Amino acid sequence: xxxxxxxxxxxxxxxxxxxxxxxxxxxxxxxxxxxxxxxxxxxxxxxxxxxxxxxxxxxxxxxxxxxxxxxxxxxxxxxxxxxxxxxxxxxxxxxxxxxxxxxxxxxxxxxxxxxxxxxxxxxxxxxxxxxxxxxxxxxxxxxxxxxxxxxxxxxxxxxxxxxxxxxxxxxxxxxxxxxxxxxxxxxxxxxxxxxxxxxxxxxxxxxxxxxxxxxxxxxxxxxxxxxxxxxxxxxxxxxxxxxxxxxxxxxxxxxxxxxxxxxxxxxxxxxxxxxxxxxxxxxxxxxxxxxxxxxxxxxxxxxxxxxxxxxxxxxxxxxxxxxxxxxxxxxxxxxxxxxxxxxxxxxxxxxxxxxxxxxxxxxxxxxxxxxxxxxxxxxxxxxxxxxxxxxxxxxxxxxxxxxxxxxxxxxxxxxx
Numbered sequence: 001x002x003x004x005x006x007x008x009x010x011x012x013x014x015x016x017x018x019x020x021x022x023x024x025x026x027x028x029x030x031x032x033x034x035x036x037x038x039x040x041x042x043x044x045x046x047x048x049x050x051x052x053x054x055x056x057x058x059x060x061x062x063x064x065x066x067x068x069x070x071x072x073x074x075x076x077x078x079x080x081x082x083x084x085x086x087x088x089x090x091x092x093x094x095x096x097x098x099x100x101x102x103x104x105x106x107x108x109x110x111x112x113x114x115x116x117x118x119x120x121x122x123x124x125x126x127x128x129x130x131x132x133x134x135x136x137x138x139x140x141x142x143x144x145x146x147x148x149x150x151x152x153x154x155x156x157x158x159x160x161x162x163x164x165x166x167x168x169x170x171x172x173x174x175x176x177x178x179x180x181x182x183x184x185x186x187x188x189x190x191x192x193x194x195x196x197x198x199x200x201x202x203x204x205x206x207x208x209x210x211x212x213x214x215x216x217x218x219x220x221x222x223x224x225x226x227x228x229x230x231x232x233x234x235x236x237x238x239x240x241x242x243x244x245x246x247x248x249x250x251x252x253x254x255x256x257x258x259x260x261x262x263x264x265x266x267x268x269x270x271x272x273x274x275x276x277x278x279x280x281x282x283x284x285x286x287x288x289x290x291x292x293x294x295x296x297x298x299x300x301x302x303x304x305x306x307x308x309x310x311x312x313x314x315x316x317x318x319x320x321x322x323x324x325x326x327x328x329x330x331x332x333x334x335x336x337x338x339x340x341x342x343x344x345x346x347x348x349x350x351x352x353x354x355x356x357x358x359x360x361x362x363x364x365x366x367x368x369x370x371x372x373x374x375x376x377x378x379x380x381x382x383x384x385x386x387x388x389x390x391x392x393x394x395x396x397x398x399x400x401x402x403x404x405x406x407x408x409x410x411x412x413x414x415x416x
């Protein structure tokens with residue numbers, strides 16, 4: 001079972017109007033939204049308002065009154081898809097629109113933002129469903145397919161949309177690691193990884209352990225491959241290790257621990273089988289696709305309860321679509337996880353604060369004084385597709401609610 005190709009939420013928003021908030025809100029000075037349901041960093045909900053100035057939240061809670069009365073509508077921190085190819089491809093069956101891969105087994109210096117199109121028609125579709133940030137990764141095929149970057153879903157030029165470039169280096173275990181003329185078996189793949197780490201020891205601090213600053217260090221343009229490896233081995237550049245099958249997840253944990261990497265597990269579809277070991281290692285998981293089924297030998301034990309089991313074990317979760325066209329459905333799939341036992345508050349944190357904490361962005365992904373005013377207004381529970389997103393703000397600025405679909409709707413709503 002896969003997510004539908006569209007969500008009712010996007011249609012409701014388009015049918016209602018481009019925005020229900022008055023334009024005068026966005027003159028110079030404060031923006032005040034009041035009488036709202038606020039979704040807080042711990043996933044709790046409180047009644048109150050929010051005051052923003054110069055792209056930041058300056059006041060929040062019951063003390064905020066006046067401005068625009070939201071009549072109980074929800075204000076939710078912007079959601080993050082923590083692994084996708086949004087902006088790297090446009091039409092699935094048209095290869096000329098694909099800029100997803102360097103097509104090499106080891107491509108350390110492959111930067112996905114080199115192929116990113118900030119004007120892609122898919123980006124507004126994701127944004128009007130509450131996705132305000134994405135972790136952009138290359139096609140996950142080959143041993144080391146390249147770097148990953150954190151991007152905004154609003155902005156017409158690259159300098160406006162890039163938050164962190166890179167925040168991590170992607171590694172693939174299992175079948176994915178054998179792509180692009182890579183090793184032809186798991187045995188050969190692990191041999192090549194051991195060889196890679198032996199040949200690239202990098203630089204350690206005085207204690208001989210990696211410095212784990214969760215991706216806060218910015219990579220300078222044009223930095224050499226040697227410096228990139230040094231950042232990776234020291235821990236200032238995260239290791240995003242993709243593994244689905246339970247035994248591959250165990251190998252990923254070994255790889256992270258033996259090489260003292262600042263590691264994050266990606267995919268982890270059979271994580272429920274080794275949840276206790278993941279929790280004991282204290283390594284976060286970027287989980288997804290959330291609707292994976294036992295339809296492949298790479299994850300024959302996939303179950304919908306996977307997020308709930310990992311969360312119950314104490315694993316810190318973020319969610320990913322692993323796609324481009326399906327980024328818009330991530331909130332609905334998070335609701336699917338809730339329907340199969342994941343606490344609602346944990347699902348909200350996996351979409352908001354957790355990915356920002358993992359990627360070293362403590363002022364993002366939350367409604368709090370001093371945080372970036374990136375959020376959306378929705379009729380009710382944001383994990384329910386029947387609730388329309390009414391407005392999206394990124395850094396305090398209202399973004400367009402128009403998409404390719406809404407433009408077509410407006411054009412053809414009256415037959416001629």
